[in-house]
Each structure stands twice: as C-alpha cells, then as structure tokens.
Amino acid sequence: MSIISKLTNSWAQADGDEKRLVVKYAILTAFLFLPLFWAFLGVRNLYPIAAWNVMMAGGDLERGRSYCMLRGETISGETIDVAAIELTGALFSRNWTMVNAAIDNQSFKLKSLHPQNEELLRQFGGIENLPPGARIPDLLQAWGDIYNKREPESSPKRLKAIRLDMYRWESGRYSDYDKFIETWRKEL
Amino acid sequence: MAQGIINRVVPASPFALGVARFFVHGTFLLTTLITSFSALGSLPPTILRPTGAMKFLPWSFYDLLQTHSGMLTLKTVMLVSLLLSTAGFLTVMSTKTSLLLVLFYQGLLRSFGHFNHDEMIAVYFLVVLAFTPCGDAFSIDRRLGRIKKQRPAFAYAYPILLMQLLLAWVYFSSALIKLRVAGWKYLTPDNLPALAIFHSLDNLHDTAFRAAFWLPQVRQYLPIFVALVLVWELLFPLAVFFRRMRWWILGIGVIFHLSTLFLMNIFFPHQLLMYLIFVDWDRRKK
Numbered sequence: 001m002s003i004i005s006k007l008t009n010s011w012a013q014a015d016g017d018e019k020r021l022v023v024k025y026a027i028l029t030a031f032l033f034l035p036l037f038w039a040f041l042g043v044r045n046l047y048p049i050a051a052w053n054v055m056m057a058g059g060d061l062e063r064g065r066s067y068c069m070l071r072g073e074t075i076s077g078e079t080i081d082v083a084a085i086e087l088t089g090a091l092f093s094r095n096w097t098m099v100n101a102a103i104d105n106q107s108f109k110l111k112s113l114h115p116q117n118e119e120l121l122r123q124f125g126g127i128e129n130l131p132p133g134a135r136i137p138d139l140l141q142a143w144g145d146i147y148n149k150r151e152p153e154s155s156p157k158r159l160k161a162i163r164l165d166m167y168r169w170e171s172g173r174y175s176d177y178d179k180f181i182e183t184w185r186k187e188l
Numbered sequence: 189m190a191q192g193i194i195n196r197v198v199p200a201s202p203f204a205l206g207v208a209r210f211f212v213h214g215t216f217l218l219t220t221l222i223t224s225f226s227a228l229g230s231l232p233p234t235i236l237r238p239t240g241a242m243k244f245l246p247w248s249f250y251d252l253l254q255t256h257s258g259m260l261t262l263k264t265v266m267l268v269s270l271l272l273s274t275a276g277f278l279t280v281m282s283t284k285t286s287l288l289l290v291l292f293y294q295g296l297l298r299s300f301g302h303f304n305h306d307e308m309i310a311v312y313f314l315v316v317l318a319f320t321p322c323g324d325a326f327s328i329d330r331r332l333g334r335i336k337k338q339r340p341a342f343a344y345a346y347p348i349l350l351m352q353l354l355l356a357w358v359y360f361s362s363a364l365i366k367l368r369v370a371g372w373k374y375l376t377p378d379n380l381p382a383l384a385i386f387h388s389l390d391n392l393h394d395t396a397f398r399a400a401f402w403l404p405q406v407r408q409y410l411p412i413f414v415a416l417v418l419v420w421e422l423l424f425p426l427a428v429f430f431r432r433m434r435w436w437i438l439g440i441g442v443i444f445h446l447s448t449l450f451l452m453n454i455f456f457p458h459q460l461l462m463y464l465i466f467v468d469w470d471r472r473k474k
Binding site: 018021022024025028029031032033036040043045046047048049050051052053054055056057058060061063065067068069070081082083084085087088089090091092093094095096097098099101102106107110112114115116117135138139142145146167169171174177178 | 241291294300319358380
C-alpha cells in the first residue's frame with residue numbers, strides 16, 4: 001500500500017479529537033515555518049521573524065573597520081577601561097551595535113521619530129547638519145551614572161568623566177589595529 | 189501511520205514535554221532574575237530604534253517604560269509569569285503570558301542593539317509550548333489534579349519534533365544563506381581571521397578574549413575549518429532522525445559555540461541550552 005493511501009486510511013480511522021489535534025498542529029507548524037521561509041528567501045529580519053544571517057558575508061581583510069573603547073576617568077586621576085557588559089548586562093551581545101547605531105545617528109533616520117529627536121533635528125536644521133553620535137553624550141551620561149551608583153561616595157574609583165574613544169583598523173594587513181579617530185567625552 | 193513514526197522518533201510522553209516547558213521557561217526565568225532591569229531603564233529612549241513589531245508601540249509608552257519604576261514593573265510581571273509557567277501552574281494561561289512578555293522584552297533589547305539571534309530559537313520554543321499541552325505532567329497543575337483529559341501520544345510527541353525541527357532549521361538555513369550571499373568567497377583564508385579580529389578589538393563585546401590574533405598564523409588551514417563548519421550546519425537536520433549521529437552533531441555544536449566565544453567574543457548560550465530538546469527524557473526517567 002502506498003504511503004498516501006496509508007495516510008488517507010489512518011485519517012479516515014481517526015476520531016474527531018485526533019483530527020482536531022492534527023489540524024491544530026498543522027496550523028501551528030505553518031504559523032512558525034511560513035514566516036521563517038519568507039525571512040530566509042528575502043534574507044530579512046523583521047522582529048520577531050528571523051533569518052539566520054549571522055556572519056553571512058564573512059570577513060574582508062581589505063575593508064577598514066572602526067571600533068570603540070569605553071573608558072572612565074576616575075576622581076583619583078586614573079584612566080580605566082570600563083566593560084559595557086558590566087553596566088548594561090541586559091543588552092547581552094548588543095552593546096557594541098547600540099554604540100555603532102548611536103554614532104551613526106540611526107535613531108534620527110526612523111519614519112517615526114522620538115519627539116526629543118524631532119526637536120533636536122529642528123534645532124540643527126536637518127539630519128545632514130547633525131554631528132556623528134548626537135545622542136552619545138546621553139548614553140555616556142547613563143553609563144556613567146550606572147557606574148557611579150555602584151561605587152561608594154568616598155571611593156577613589158568613582159568617575160569624574162566617561163568617554164568613548166573611536167579607533168580604526170585600516171586593514172589590508174594584520175597589524176596597525178588602533179589608528180585613533182575621535183573621542184566623545186562626558187563630564188559626570 | 190505518520191503519528192506512529194513521529195511517536196517513535198521523539199519522546200511521546202506528557203513528562204518529556206513537561207520537562208521541555210521547564211527548561212525553556214526556566215532559562216528565561218533565570219536570565220530575568222539575574223539581569224539588572226534598572227540599569228536597562230537608565231538608557232535614554234532617544235537612542236531606541238524600535239524594530240519590526242515593536243514599531244507599533246507609541247513613543248510615550250517607551251518613555252514610561254525607560255524609567256526605574258517602568259522597568260521594575262516589567263521585571264516583576266515577567267518573574268511572576270515565568271515562575272508560574274516554569275512550575276506549570278495555570279499552565280494554559282501562564283505559558284501564553286510568558287510568551288508575550290518575553291517576546292516584548294526581547295524586542296526591546298533588539299531595539300537598542302541589533303537583531304541578535306541567540307534567544308530567538310528559545311522564543312520560538314515558547315510559541316510551541318504556549319499552544320500545546322505542556323502542563324500535563326511535570327507540573328503543579330498535574331499535582332493538583334487539574335489535568336483530567338487523556339490525550340494521544342502524538343499530542344506530546346509532535347511539539348517536541350517541531351522544536352527539534354526549528355533548531356535544525358536554524359543551522360541548516362544559516363549555512364544556505366552563507367552560501368547564497370557569499371558563495372565560495374566564504375572559504376577565503378582571510379574570512380575568519382578578519383571577522384574574528386574585528387570582534388576582538390573593542391571592549392563593548394561581552395568578553396575580551398584575544399585568541400583571534402593568533403588566527404593569521406594558520407590562515408591557510410582556515411578554509412578547511414570553515415568548510416567543515418558549513419557541512420556540519422547542513423547536516424544538522426540528521427540529528428532529528430538518527431539517534432547515533434545526534435550526539436556527534438550536538439557535540440560539534442558545543443565545540444563550535446565555545447570556539448566562537450574564544451575567537452570572536454560571540455556566544456549563543458540560549459541556543460546551546462535549547463539542545464536539551466534532543467534529550468530523550470522518557471529514557472532518563474526510566
């Protein structure tokens with residue numbers, strides 16, 4: 001007997017409850033997999049629909065890349081590295097892209113802008129006049145406050161300023177990883 | 189007939205599906221418990237970029253949420269819901285509320301950063317569990333005698349199969365997308381070292397391992413390594429149907445994810461934990 005006729009027979013023998021269960025599970029499967037196929041075909045992530053395009057393009061040695069270091073200036077005069085994960089651990093694996101997006105002013109490129117961003121854009125007279133990282137000082141202020149809240153008032157490790165140093169790996173070769181580009185600094 | 193095959197391929201008991209509910213919801217319960225929501229609430233809403241479905245919410249809502257009390261409320265509600273769904277109490281309702289809350293919270297995180305894929309498979313598992321009888325065993329509902337209905341084994345086996353297929357899709361589609369987008373270029377000697385070094389330069393990643401800087405020394409061998417990873421991803425669906433291959437495929441997965449941690453400072457702990465869906469909990473019980 002062919003598989004199809006076996007399936008047809010077992011469907012005919014199933015009672016109402018079983019049939020309902022099969023239909024329900026078929027709908028659940030389609031509900032999950034159809035959007036995933038759509039995302040896969042278009043290589044497009046539209047939350048919560050995911051296309052697993054992690055590292056799909058691979059690395060390119062010829063392409064230069066910028067990156068940032070988060071640093072704090074303590075009241076004792078020291079400059080220390082500050083790990084973003086220890087400040088906003090909830091973002092797990094997303095701190096670096098949050099910074100990149102903020103430097104690129106991506107929150108000013110949305111269809112619907114936050115009212116405060118709309119106001120700032122008006123003040124600057126358009127996105128083309130906005131400096132890179134227009135909201136980075138706000139982010140640095142938040143990170144600085146989180147850091148200092150965890151330190152006792154008398155601690156010499158408290159920060160008087162926090163900054164984001166941007167570097168560039170010009171690339172083309174495996175050396176010269178840290179050409180300085182610019183700094184955003186926030187007094188706390 | 190199809191039901192019979194499914195029941196043989198995966199565990200087909202309410203206990204096995206109950207354990208799946210416990211570890212999937214428990215994973216989110218644990219991460220919610222140990223995460224500082226108040227620090228997240230300190231971030232300015234002006235850097236948010238609501239993604240996908242998150243765009244439907246108004247800015248005034250995000251302004252309310254991105255406060256100490258807003259985040260405290262979200263955390264409390266999530267903890268209560270996830271505690272109930274993990275323990276299997278009022279399961280029909282609590283699995284759905286947990287799904288909605290986690291879906292919202294994960295969307296919020298992605299609205300700050302990028303569409304990170306680590307937790308997504310676990311979110312899809314939450315969808316499966318919310319619409320299947322995952323509280324029929326290994327639950328408080330069962331202890332209280334609230335589960336009366338007898339269901340066929342297929343009712344418990346198919347959701348487990350569906351979750352295994354979803355996990356297999358993650359790796360299989362990932363390999364196909366790499367081949368579609370980058371093609372053979374993906375196998376160039378500089379692909380892995382350039383990518384790994386870039387992810388090891390800043391201090392904004394979660395870890396700061398420096399193993400990537402050793403990769404250029406062995407760059408001529410790396411295309412073989414990358415090709416083997418692609419083959420492993422393409423073969424991942426076999427783990428669903430062949431028990432003997434399963435532990436090899438999952439074992440390589442553990443090594444793969446640990447190597448991305450040390451080489452790229454990128455780790456997928458939620459996805460790794462979801463490998464537990466391949467454990468035959470019925471056999472372990474015996």
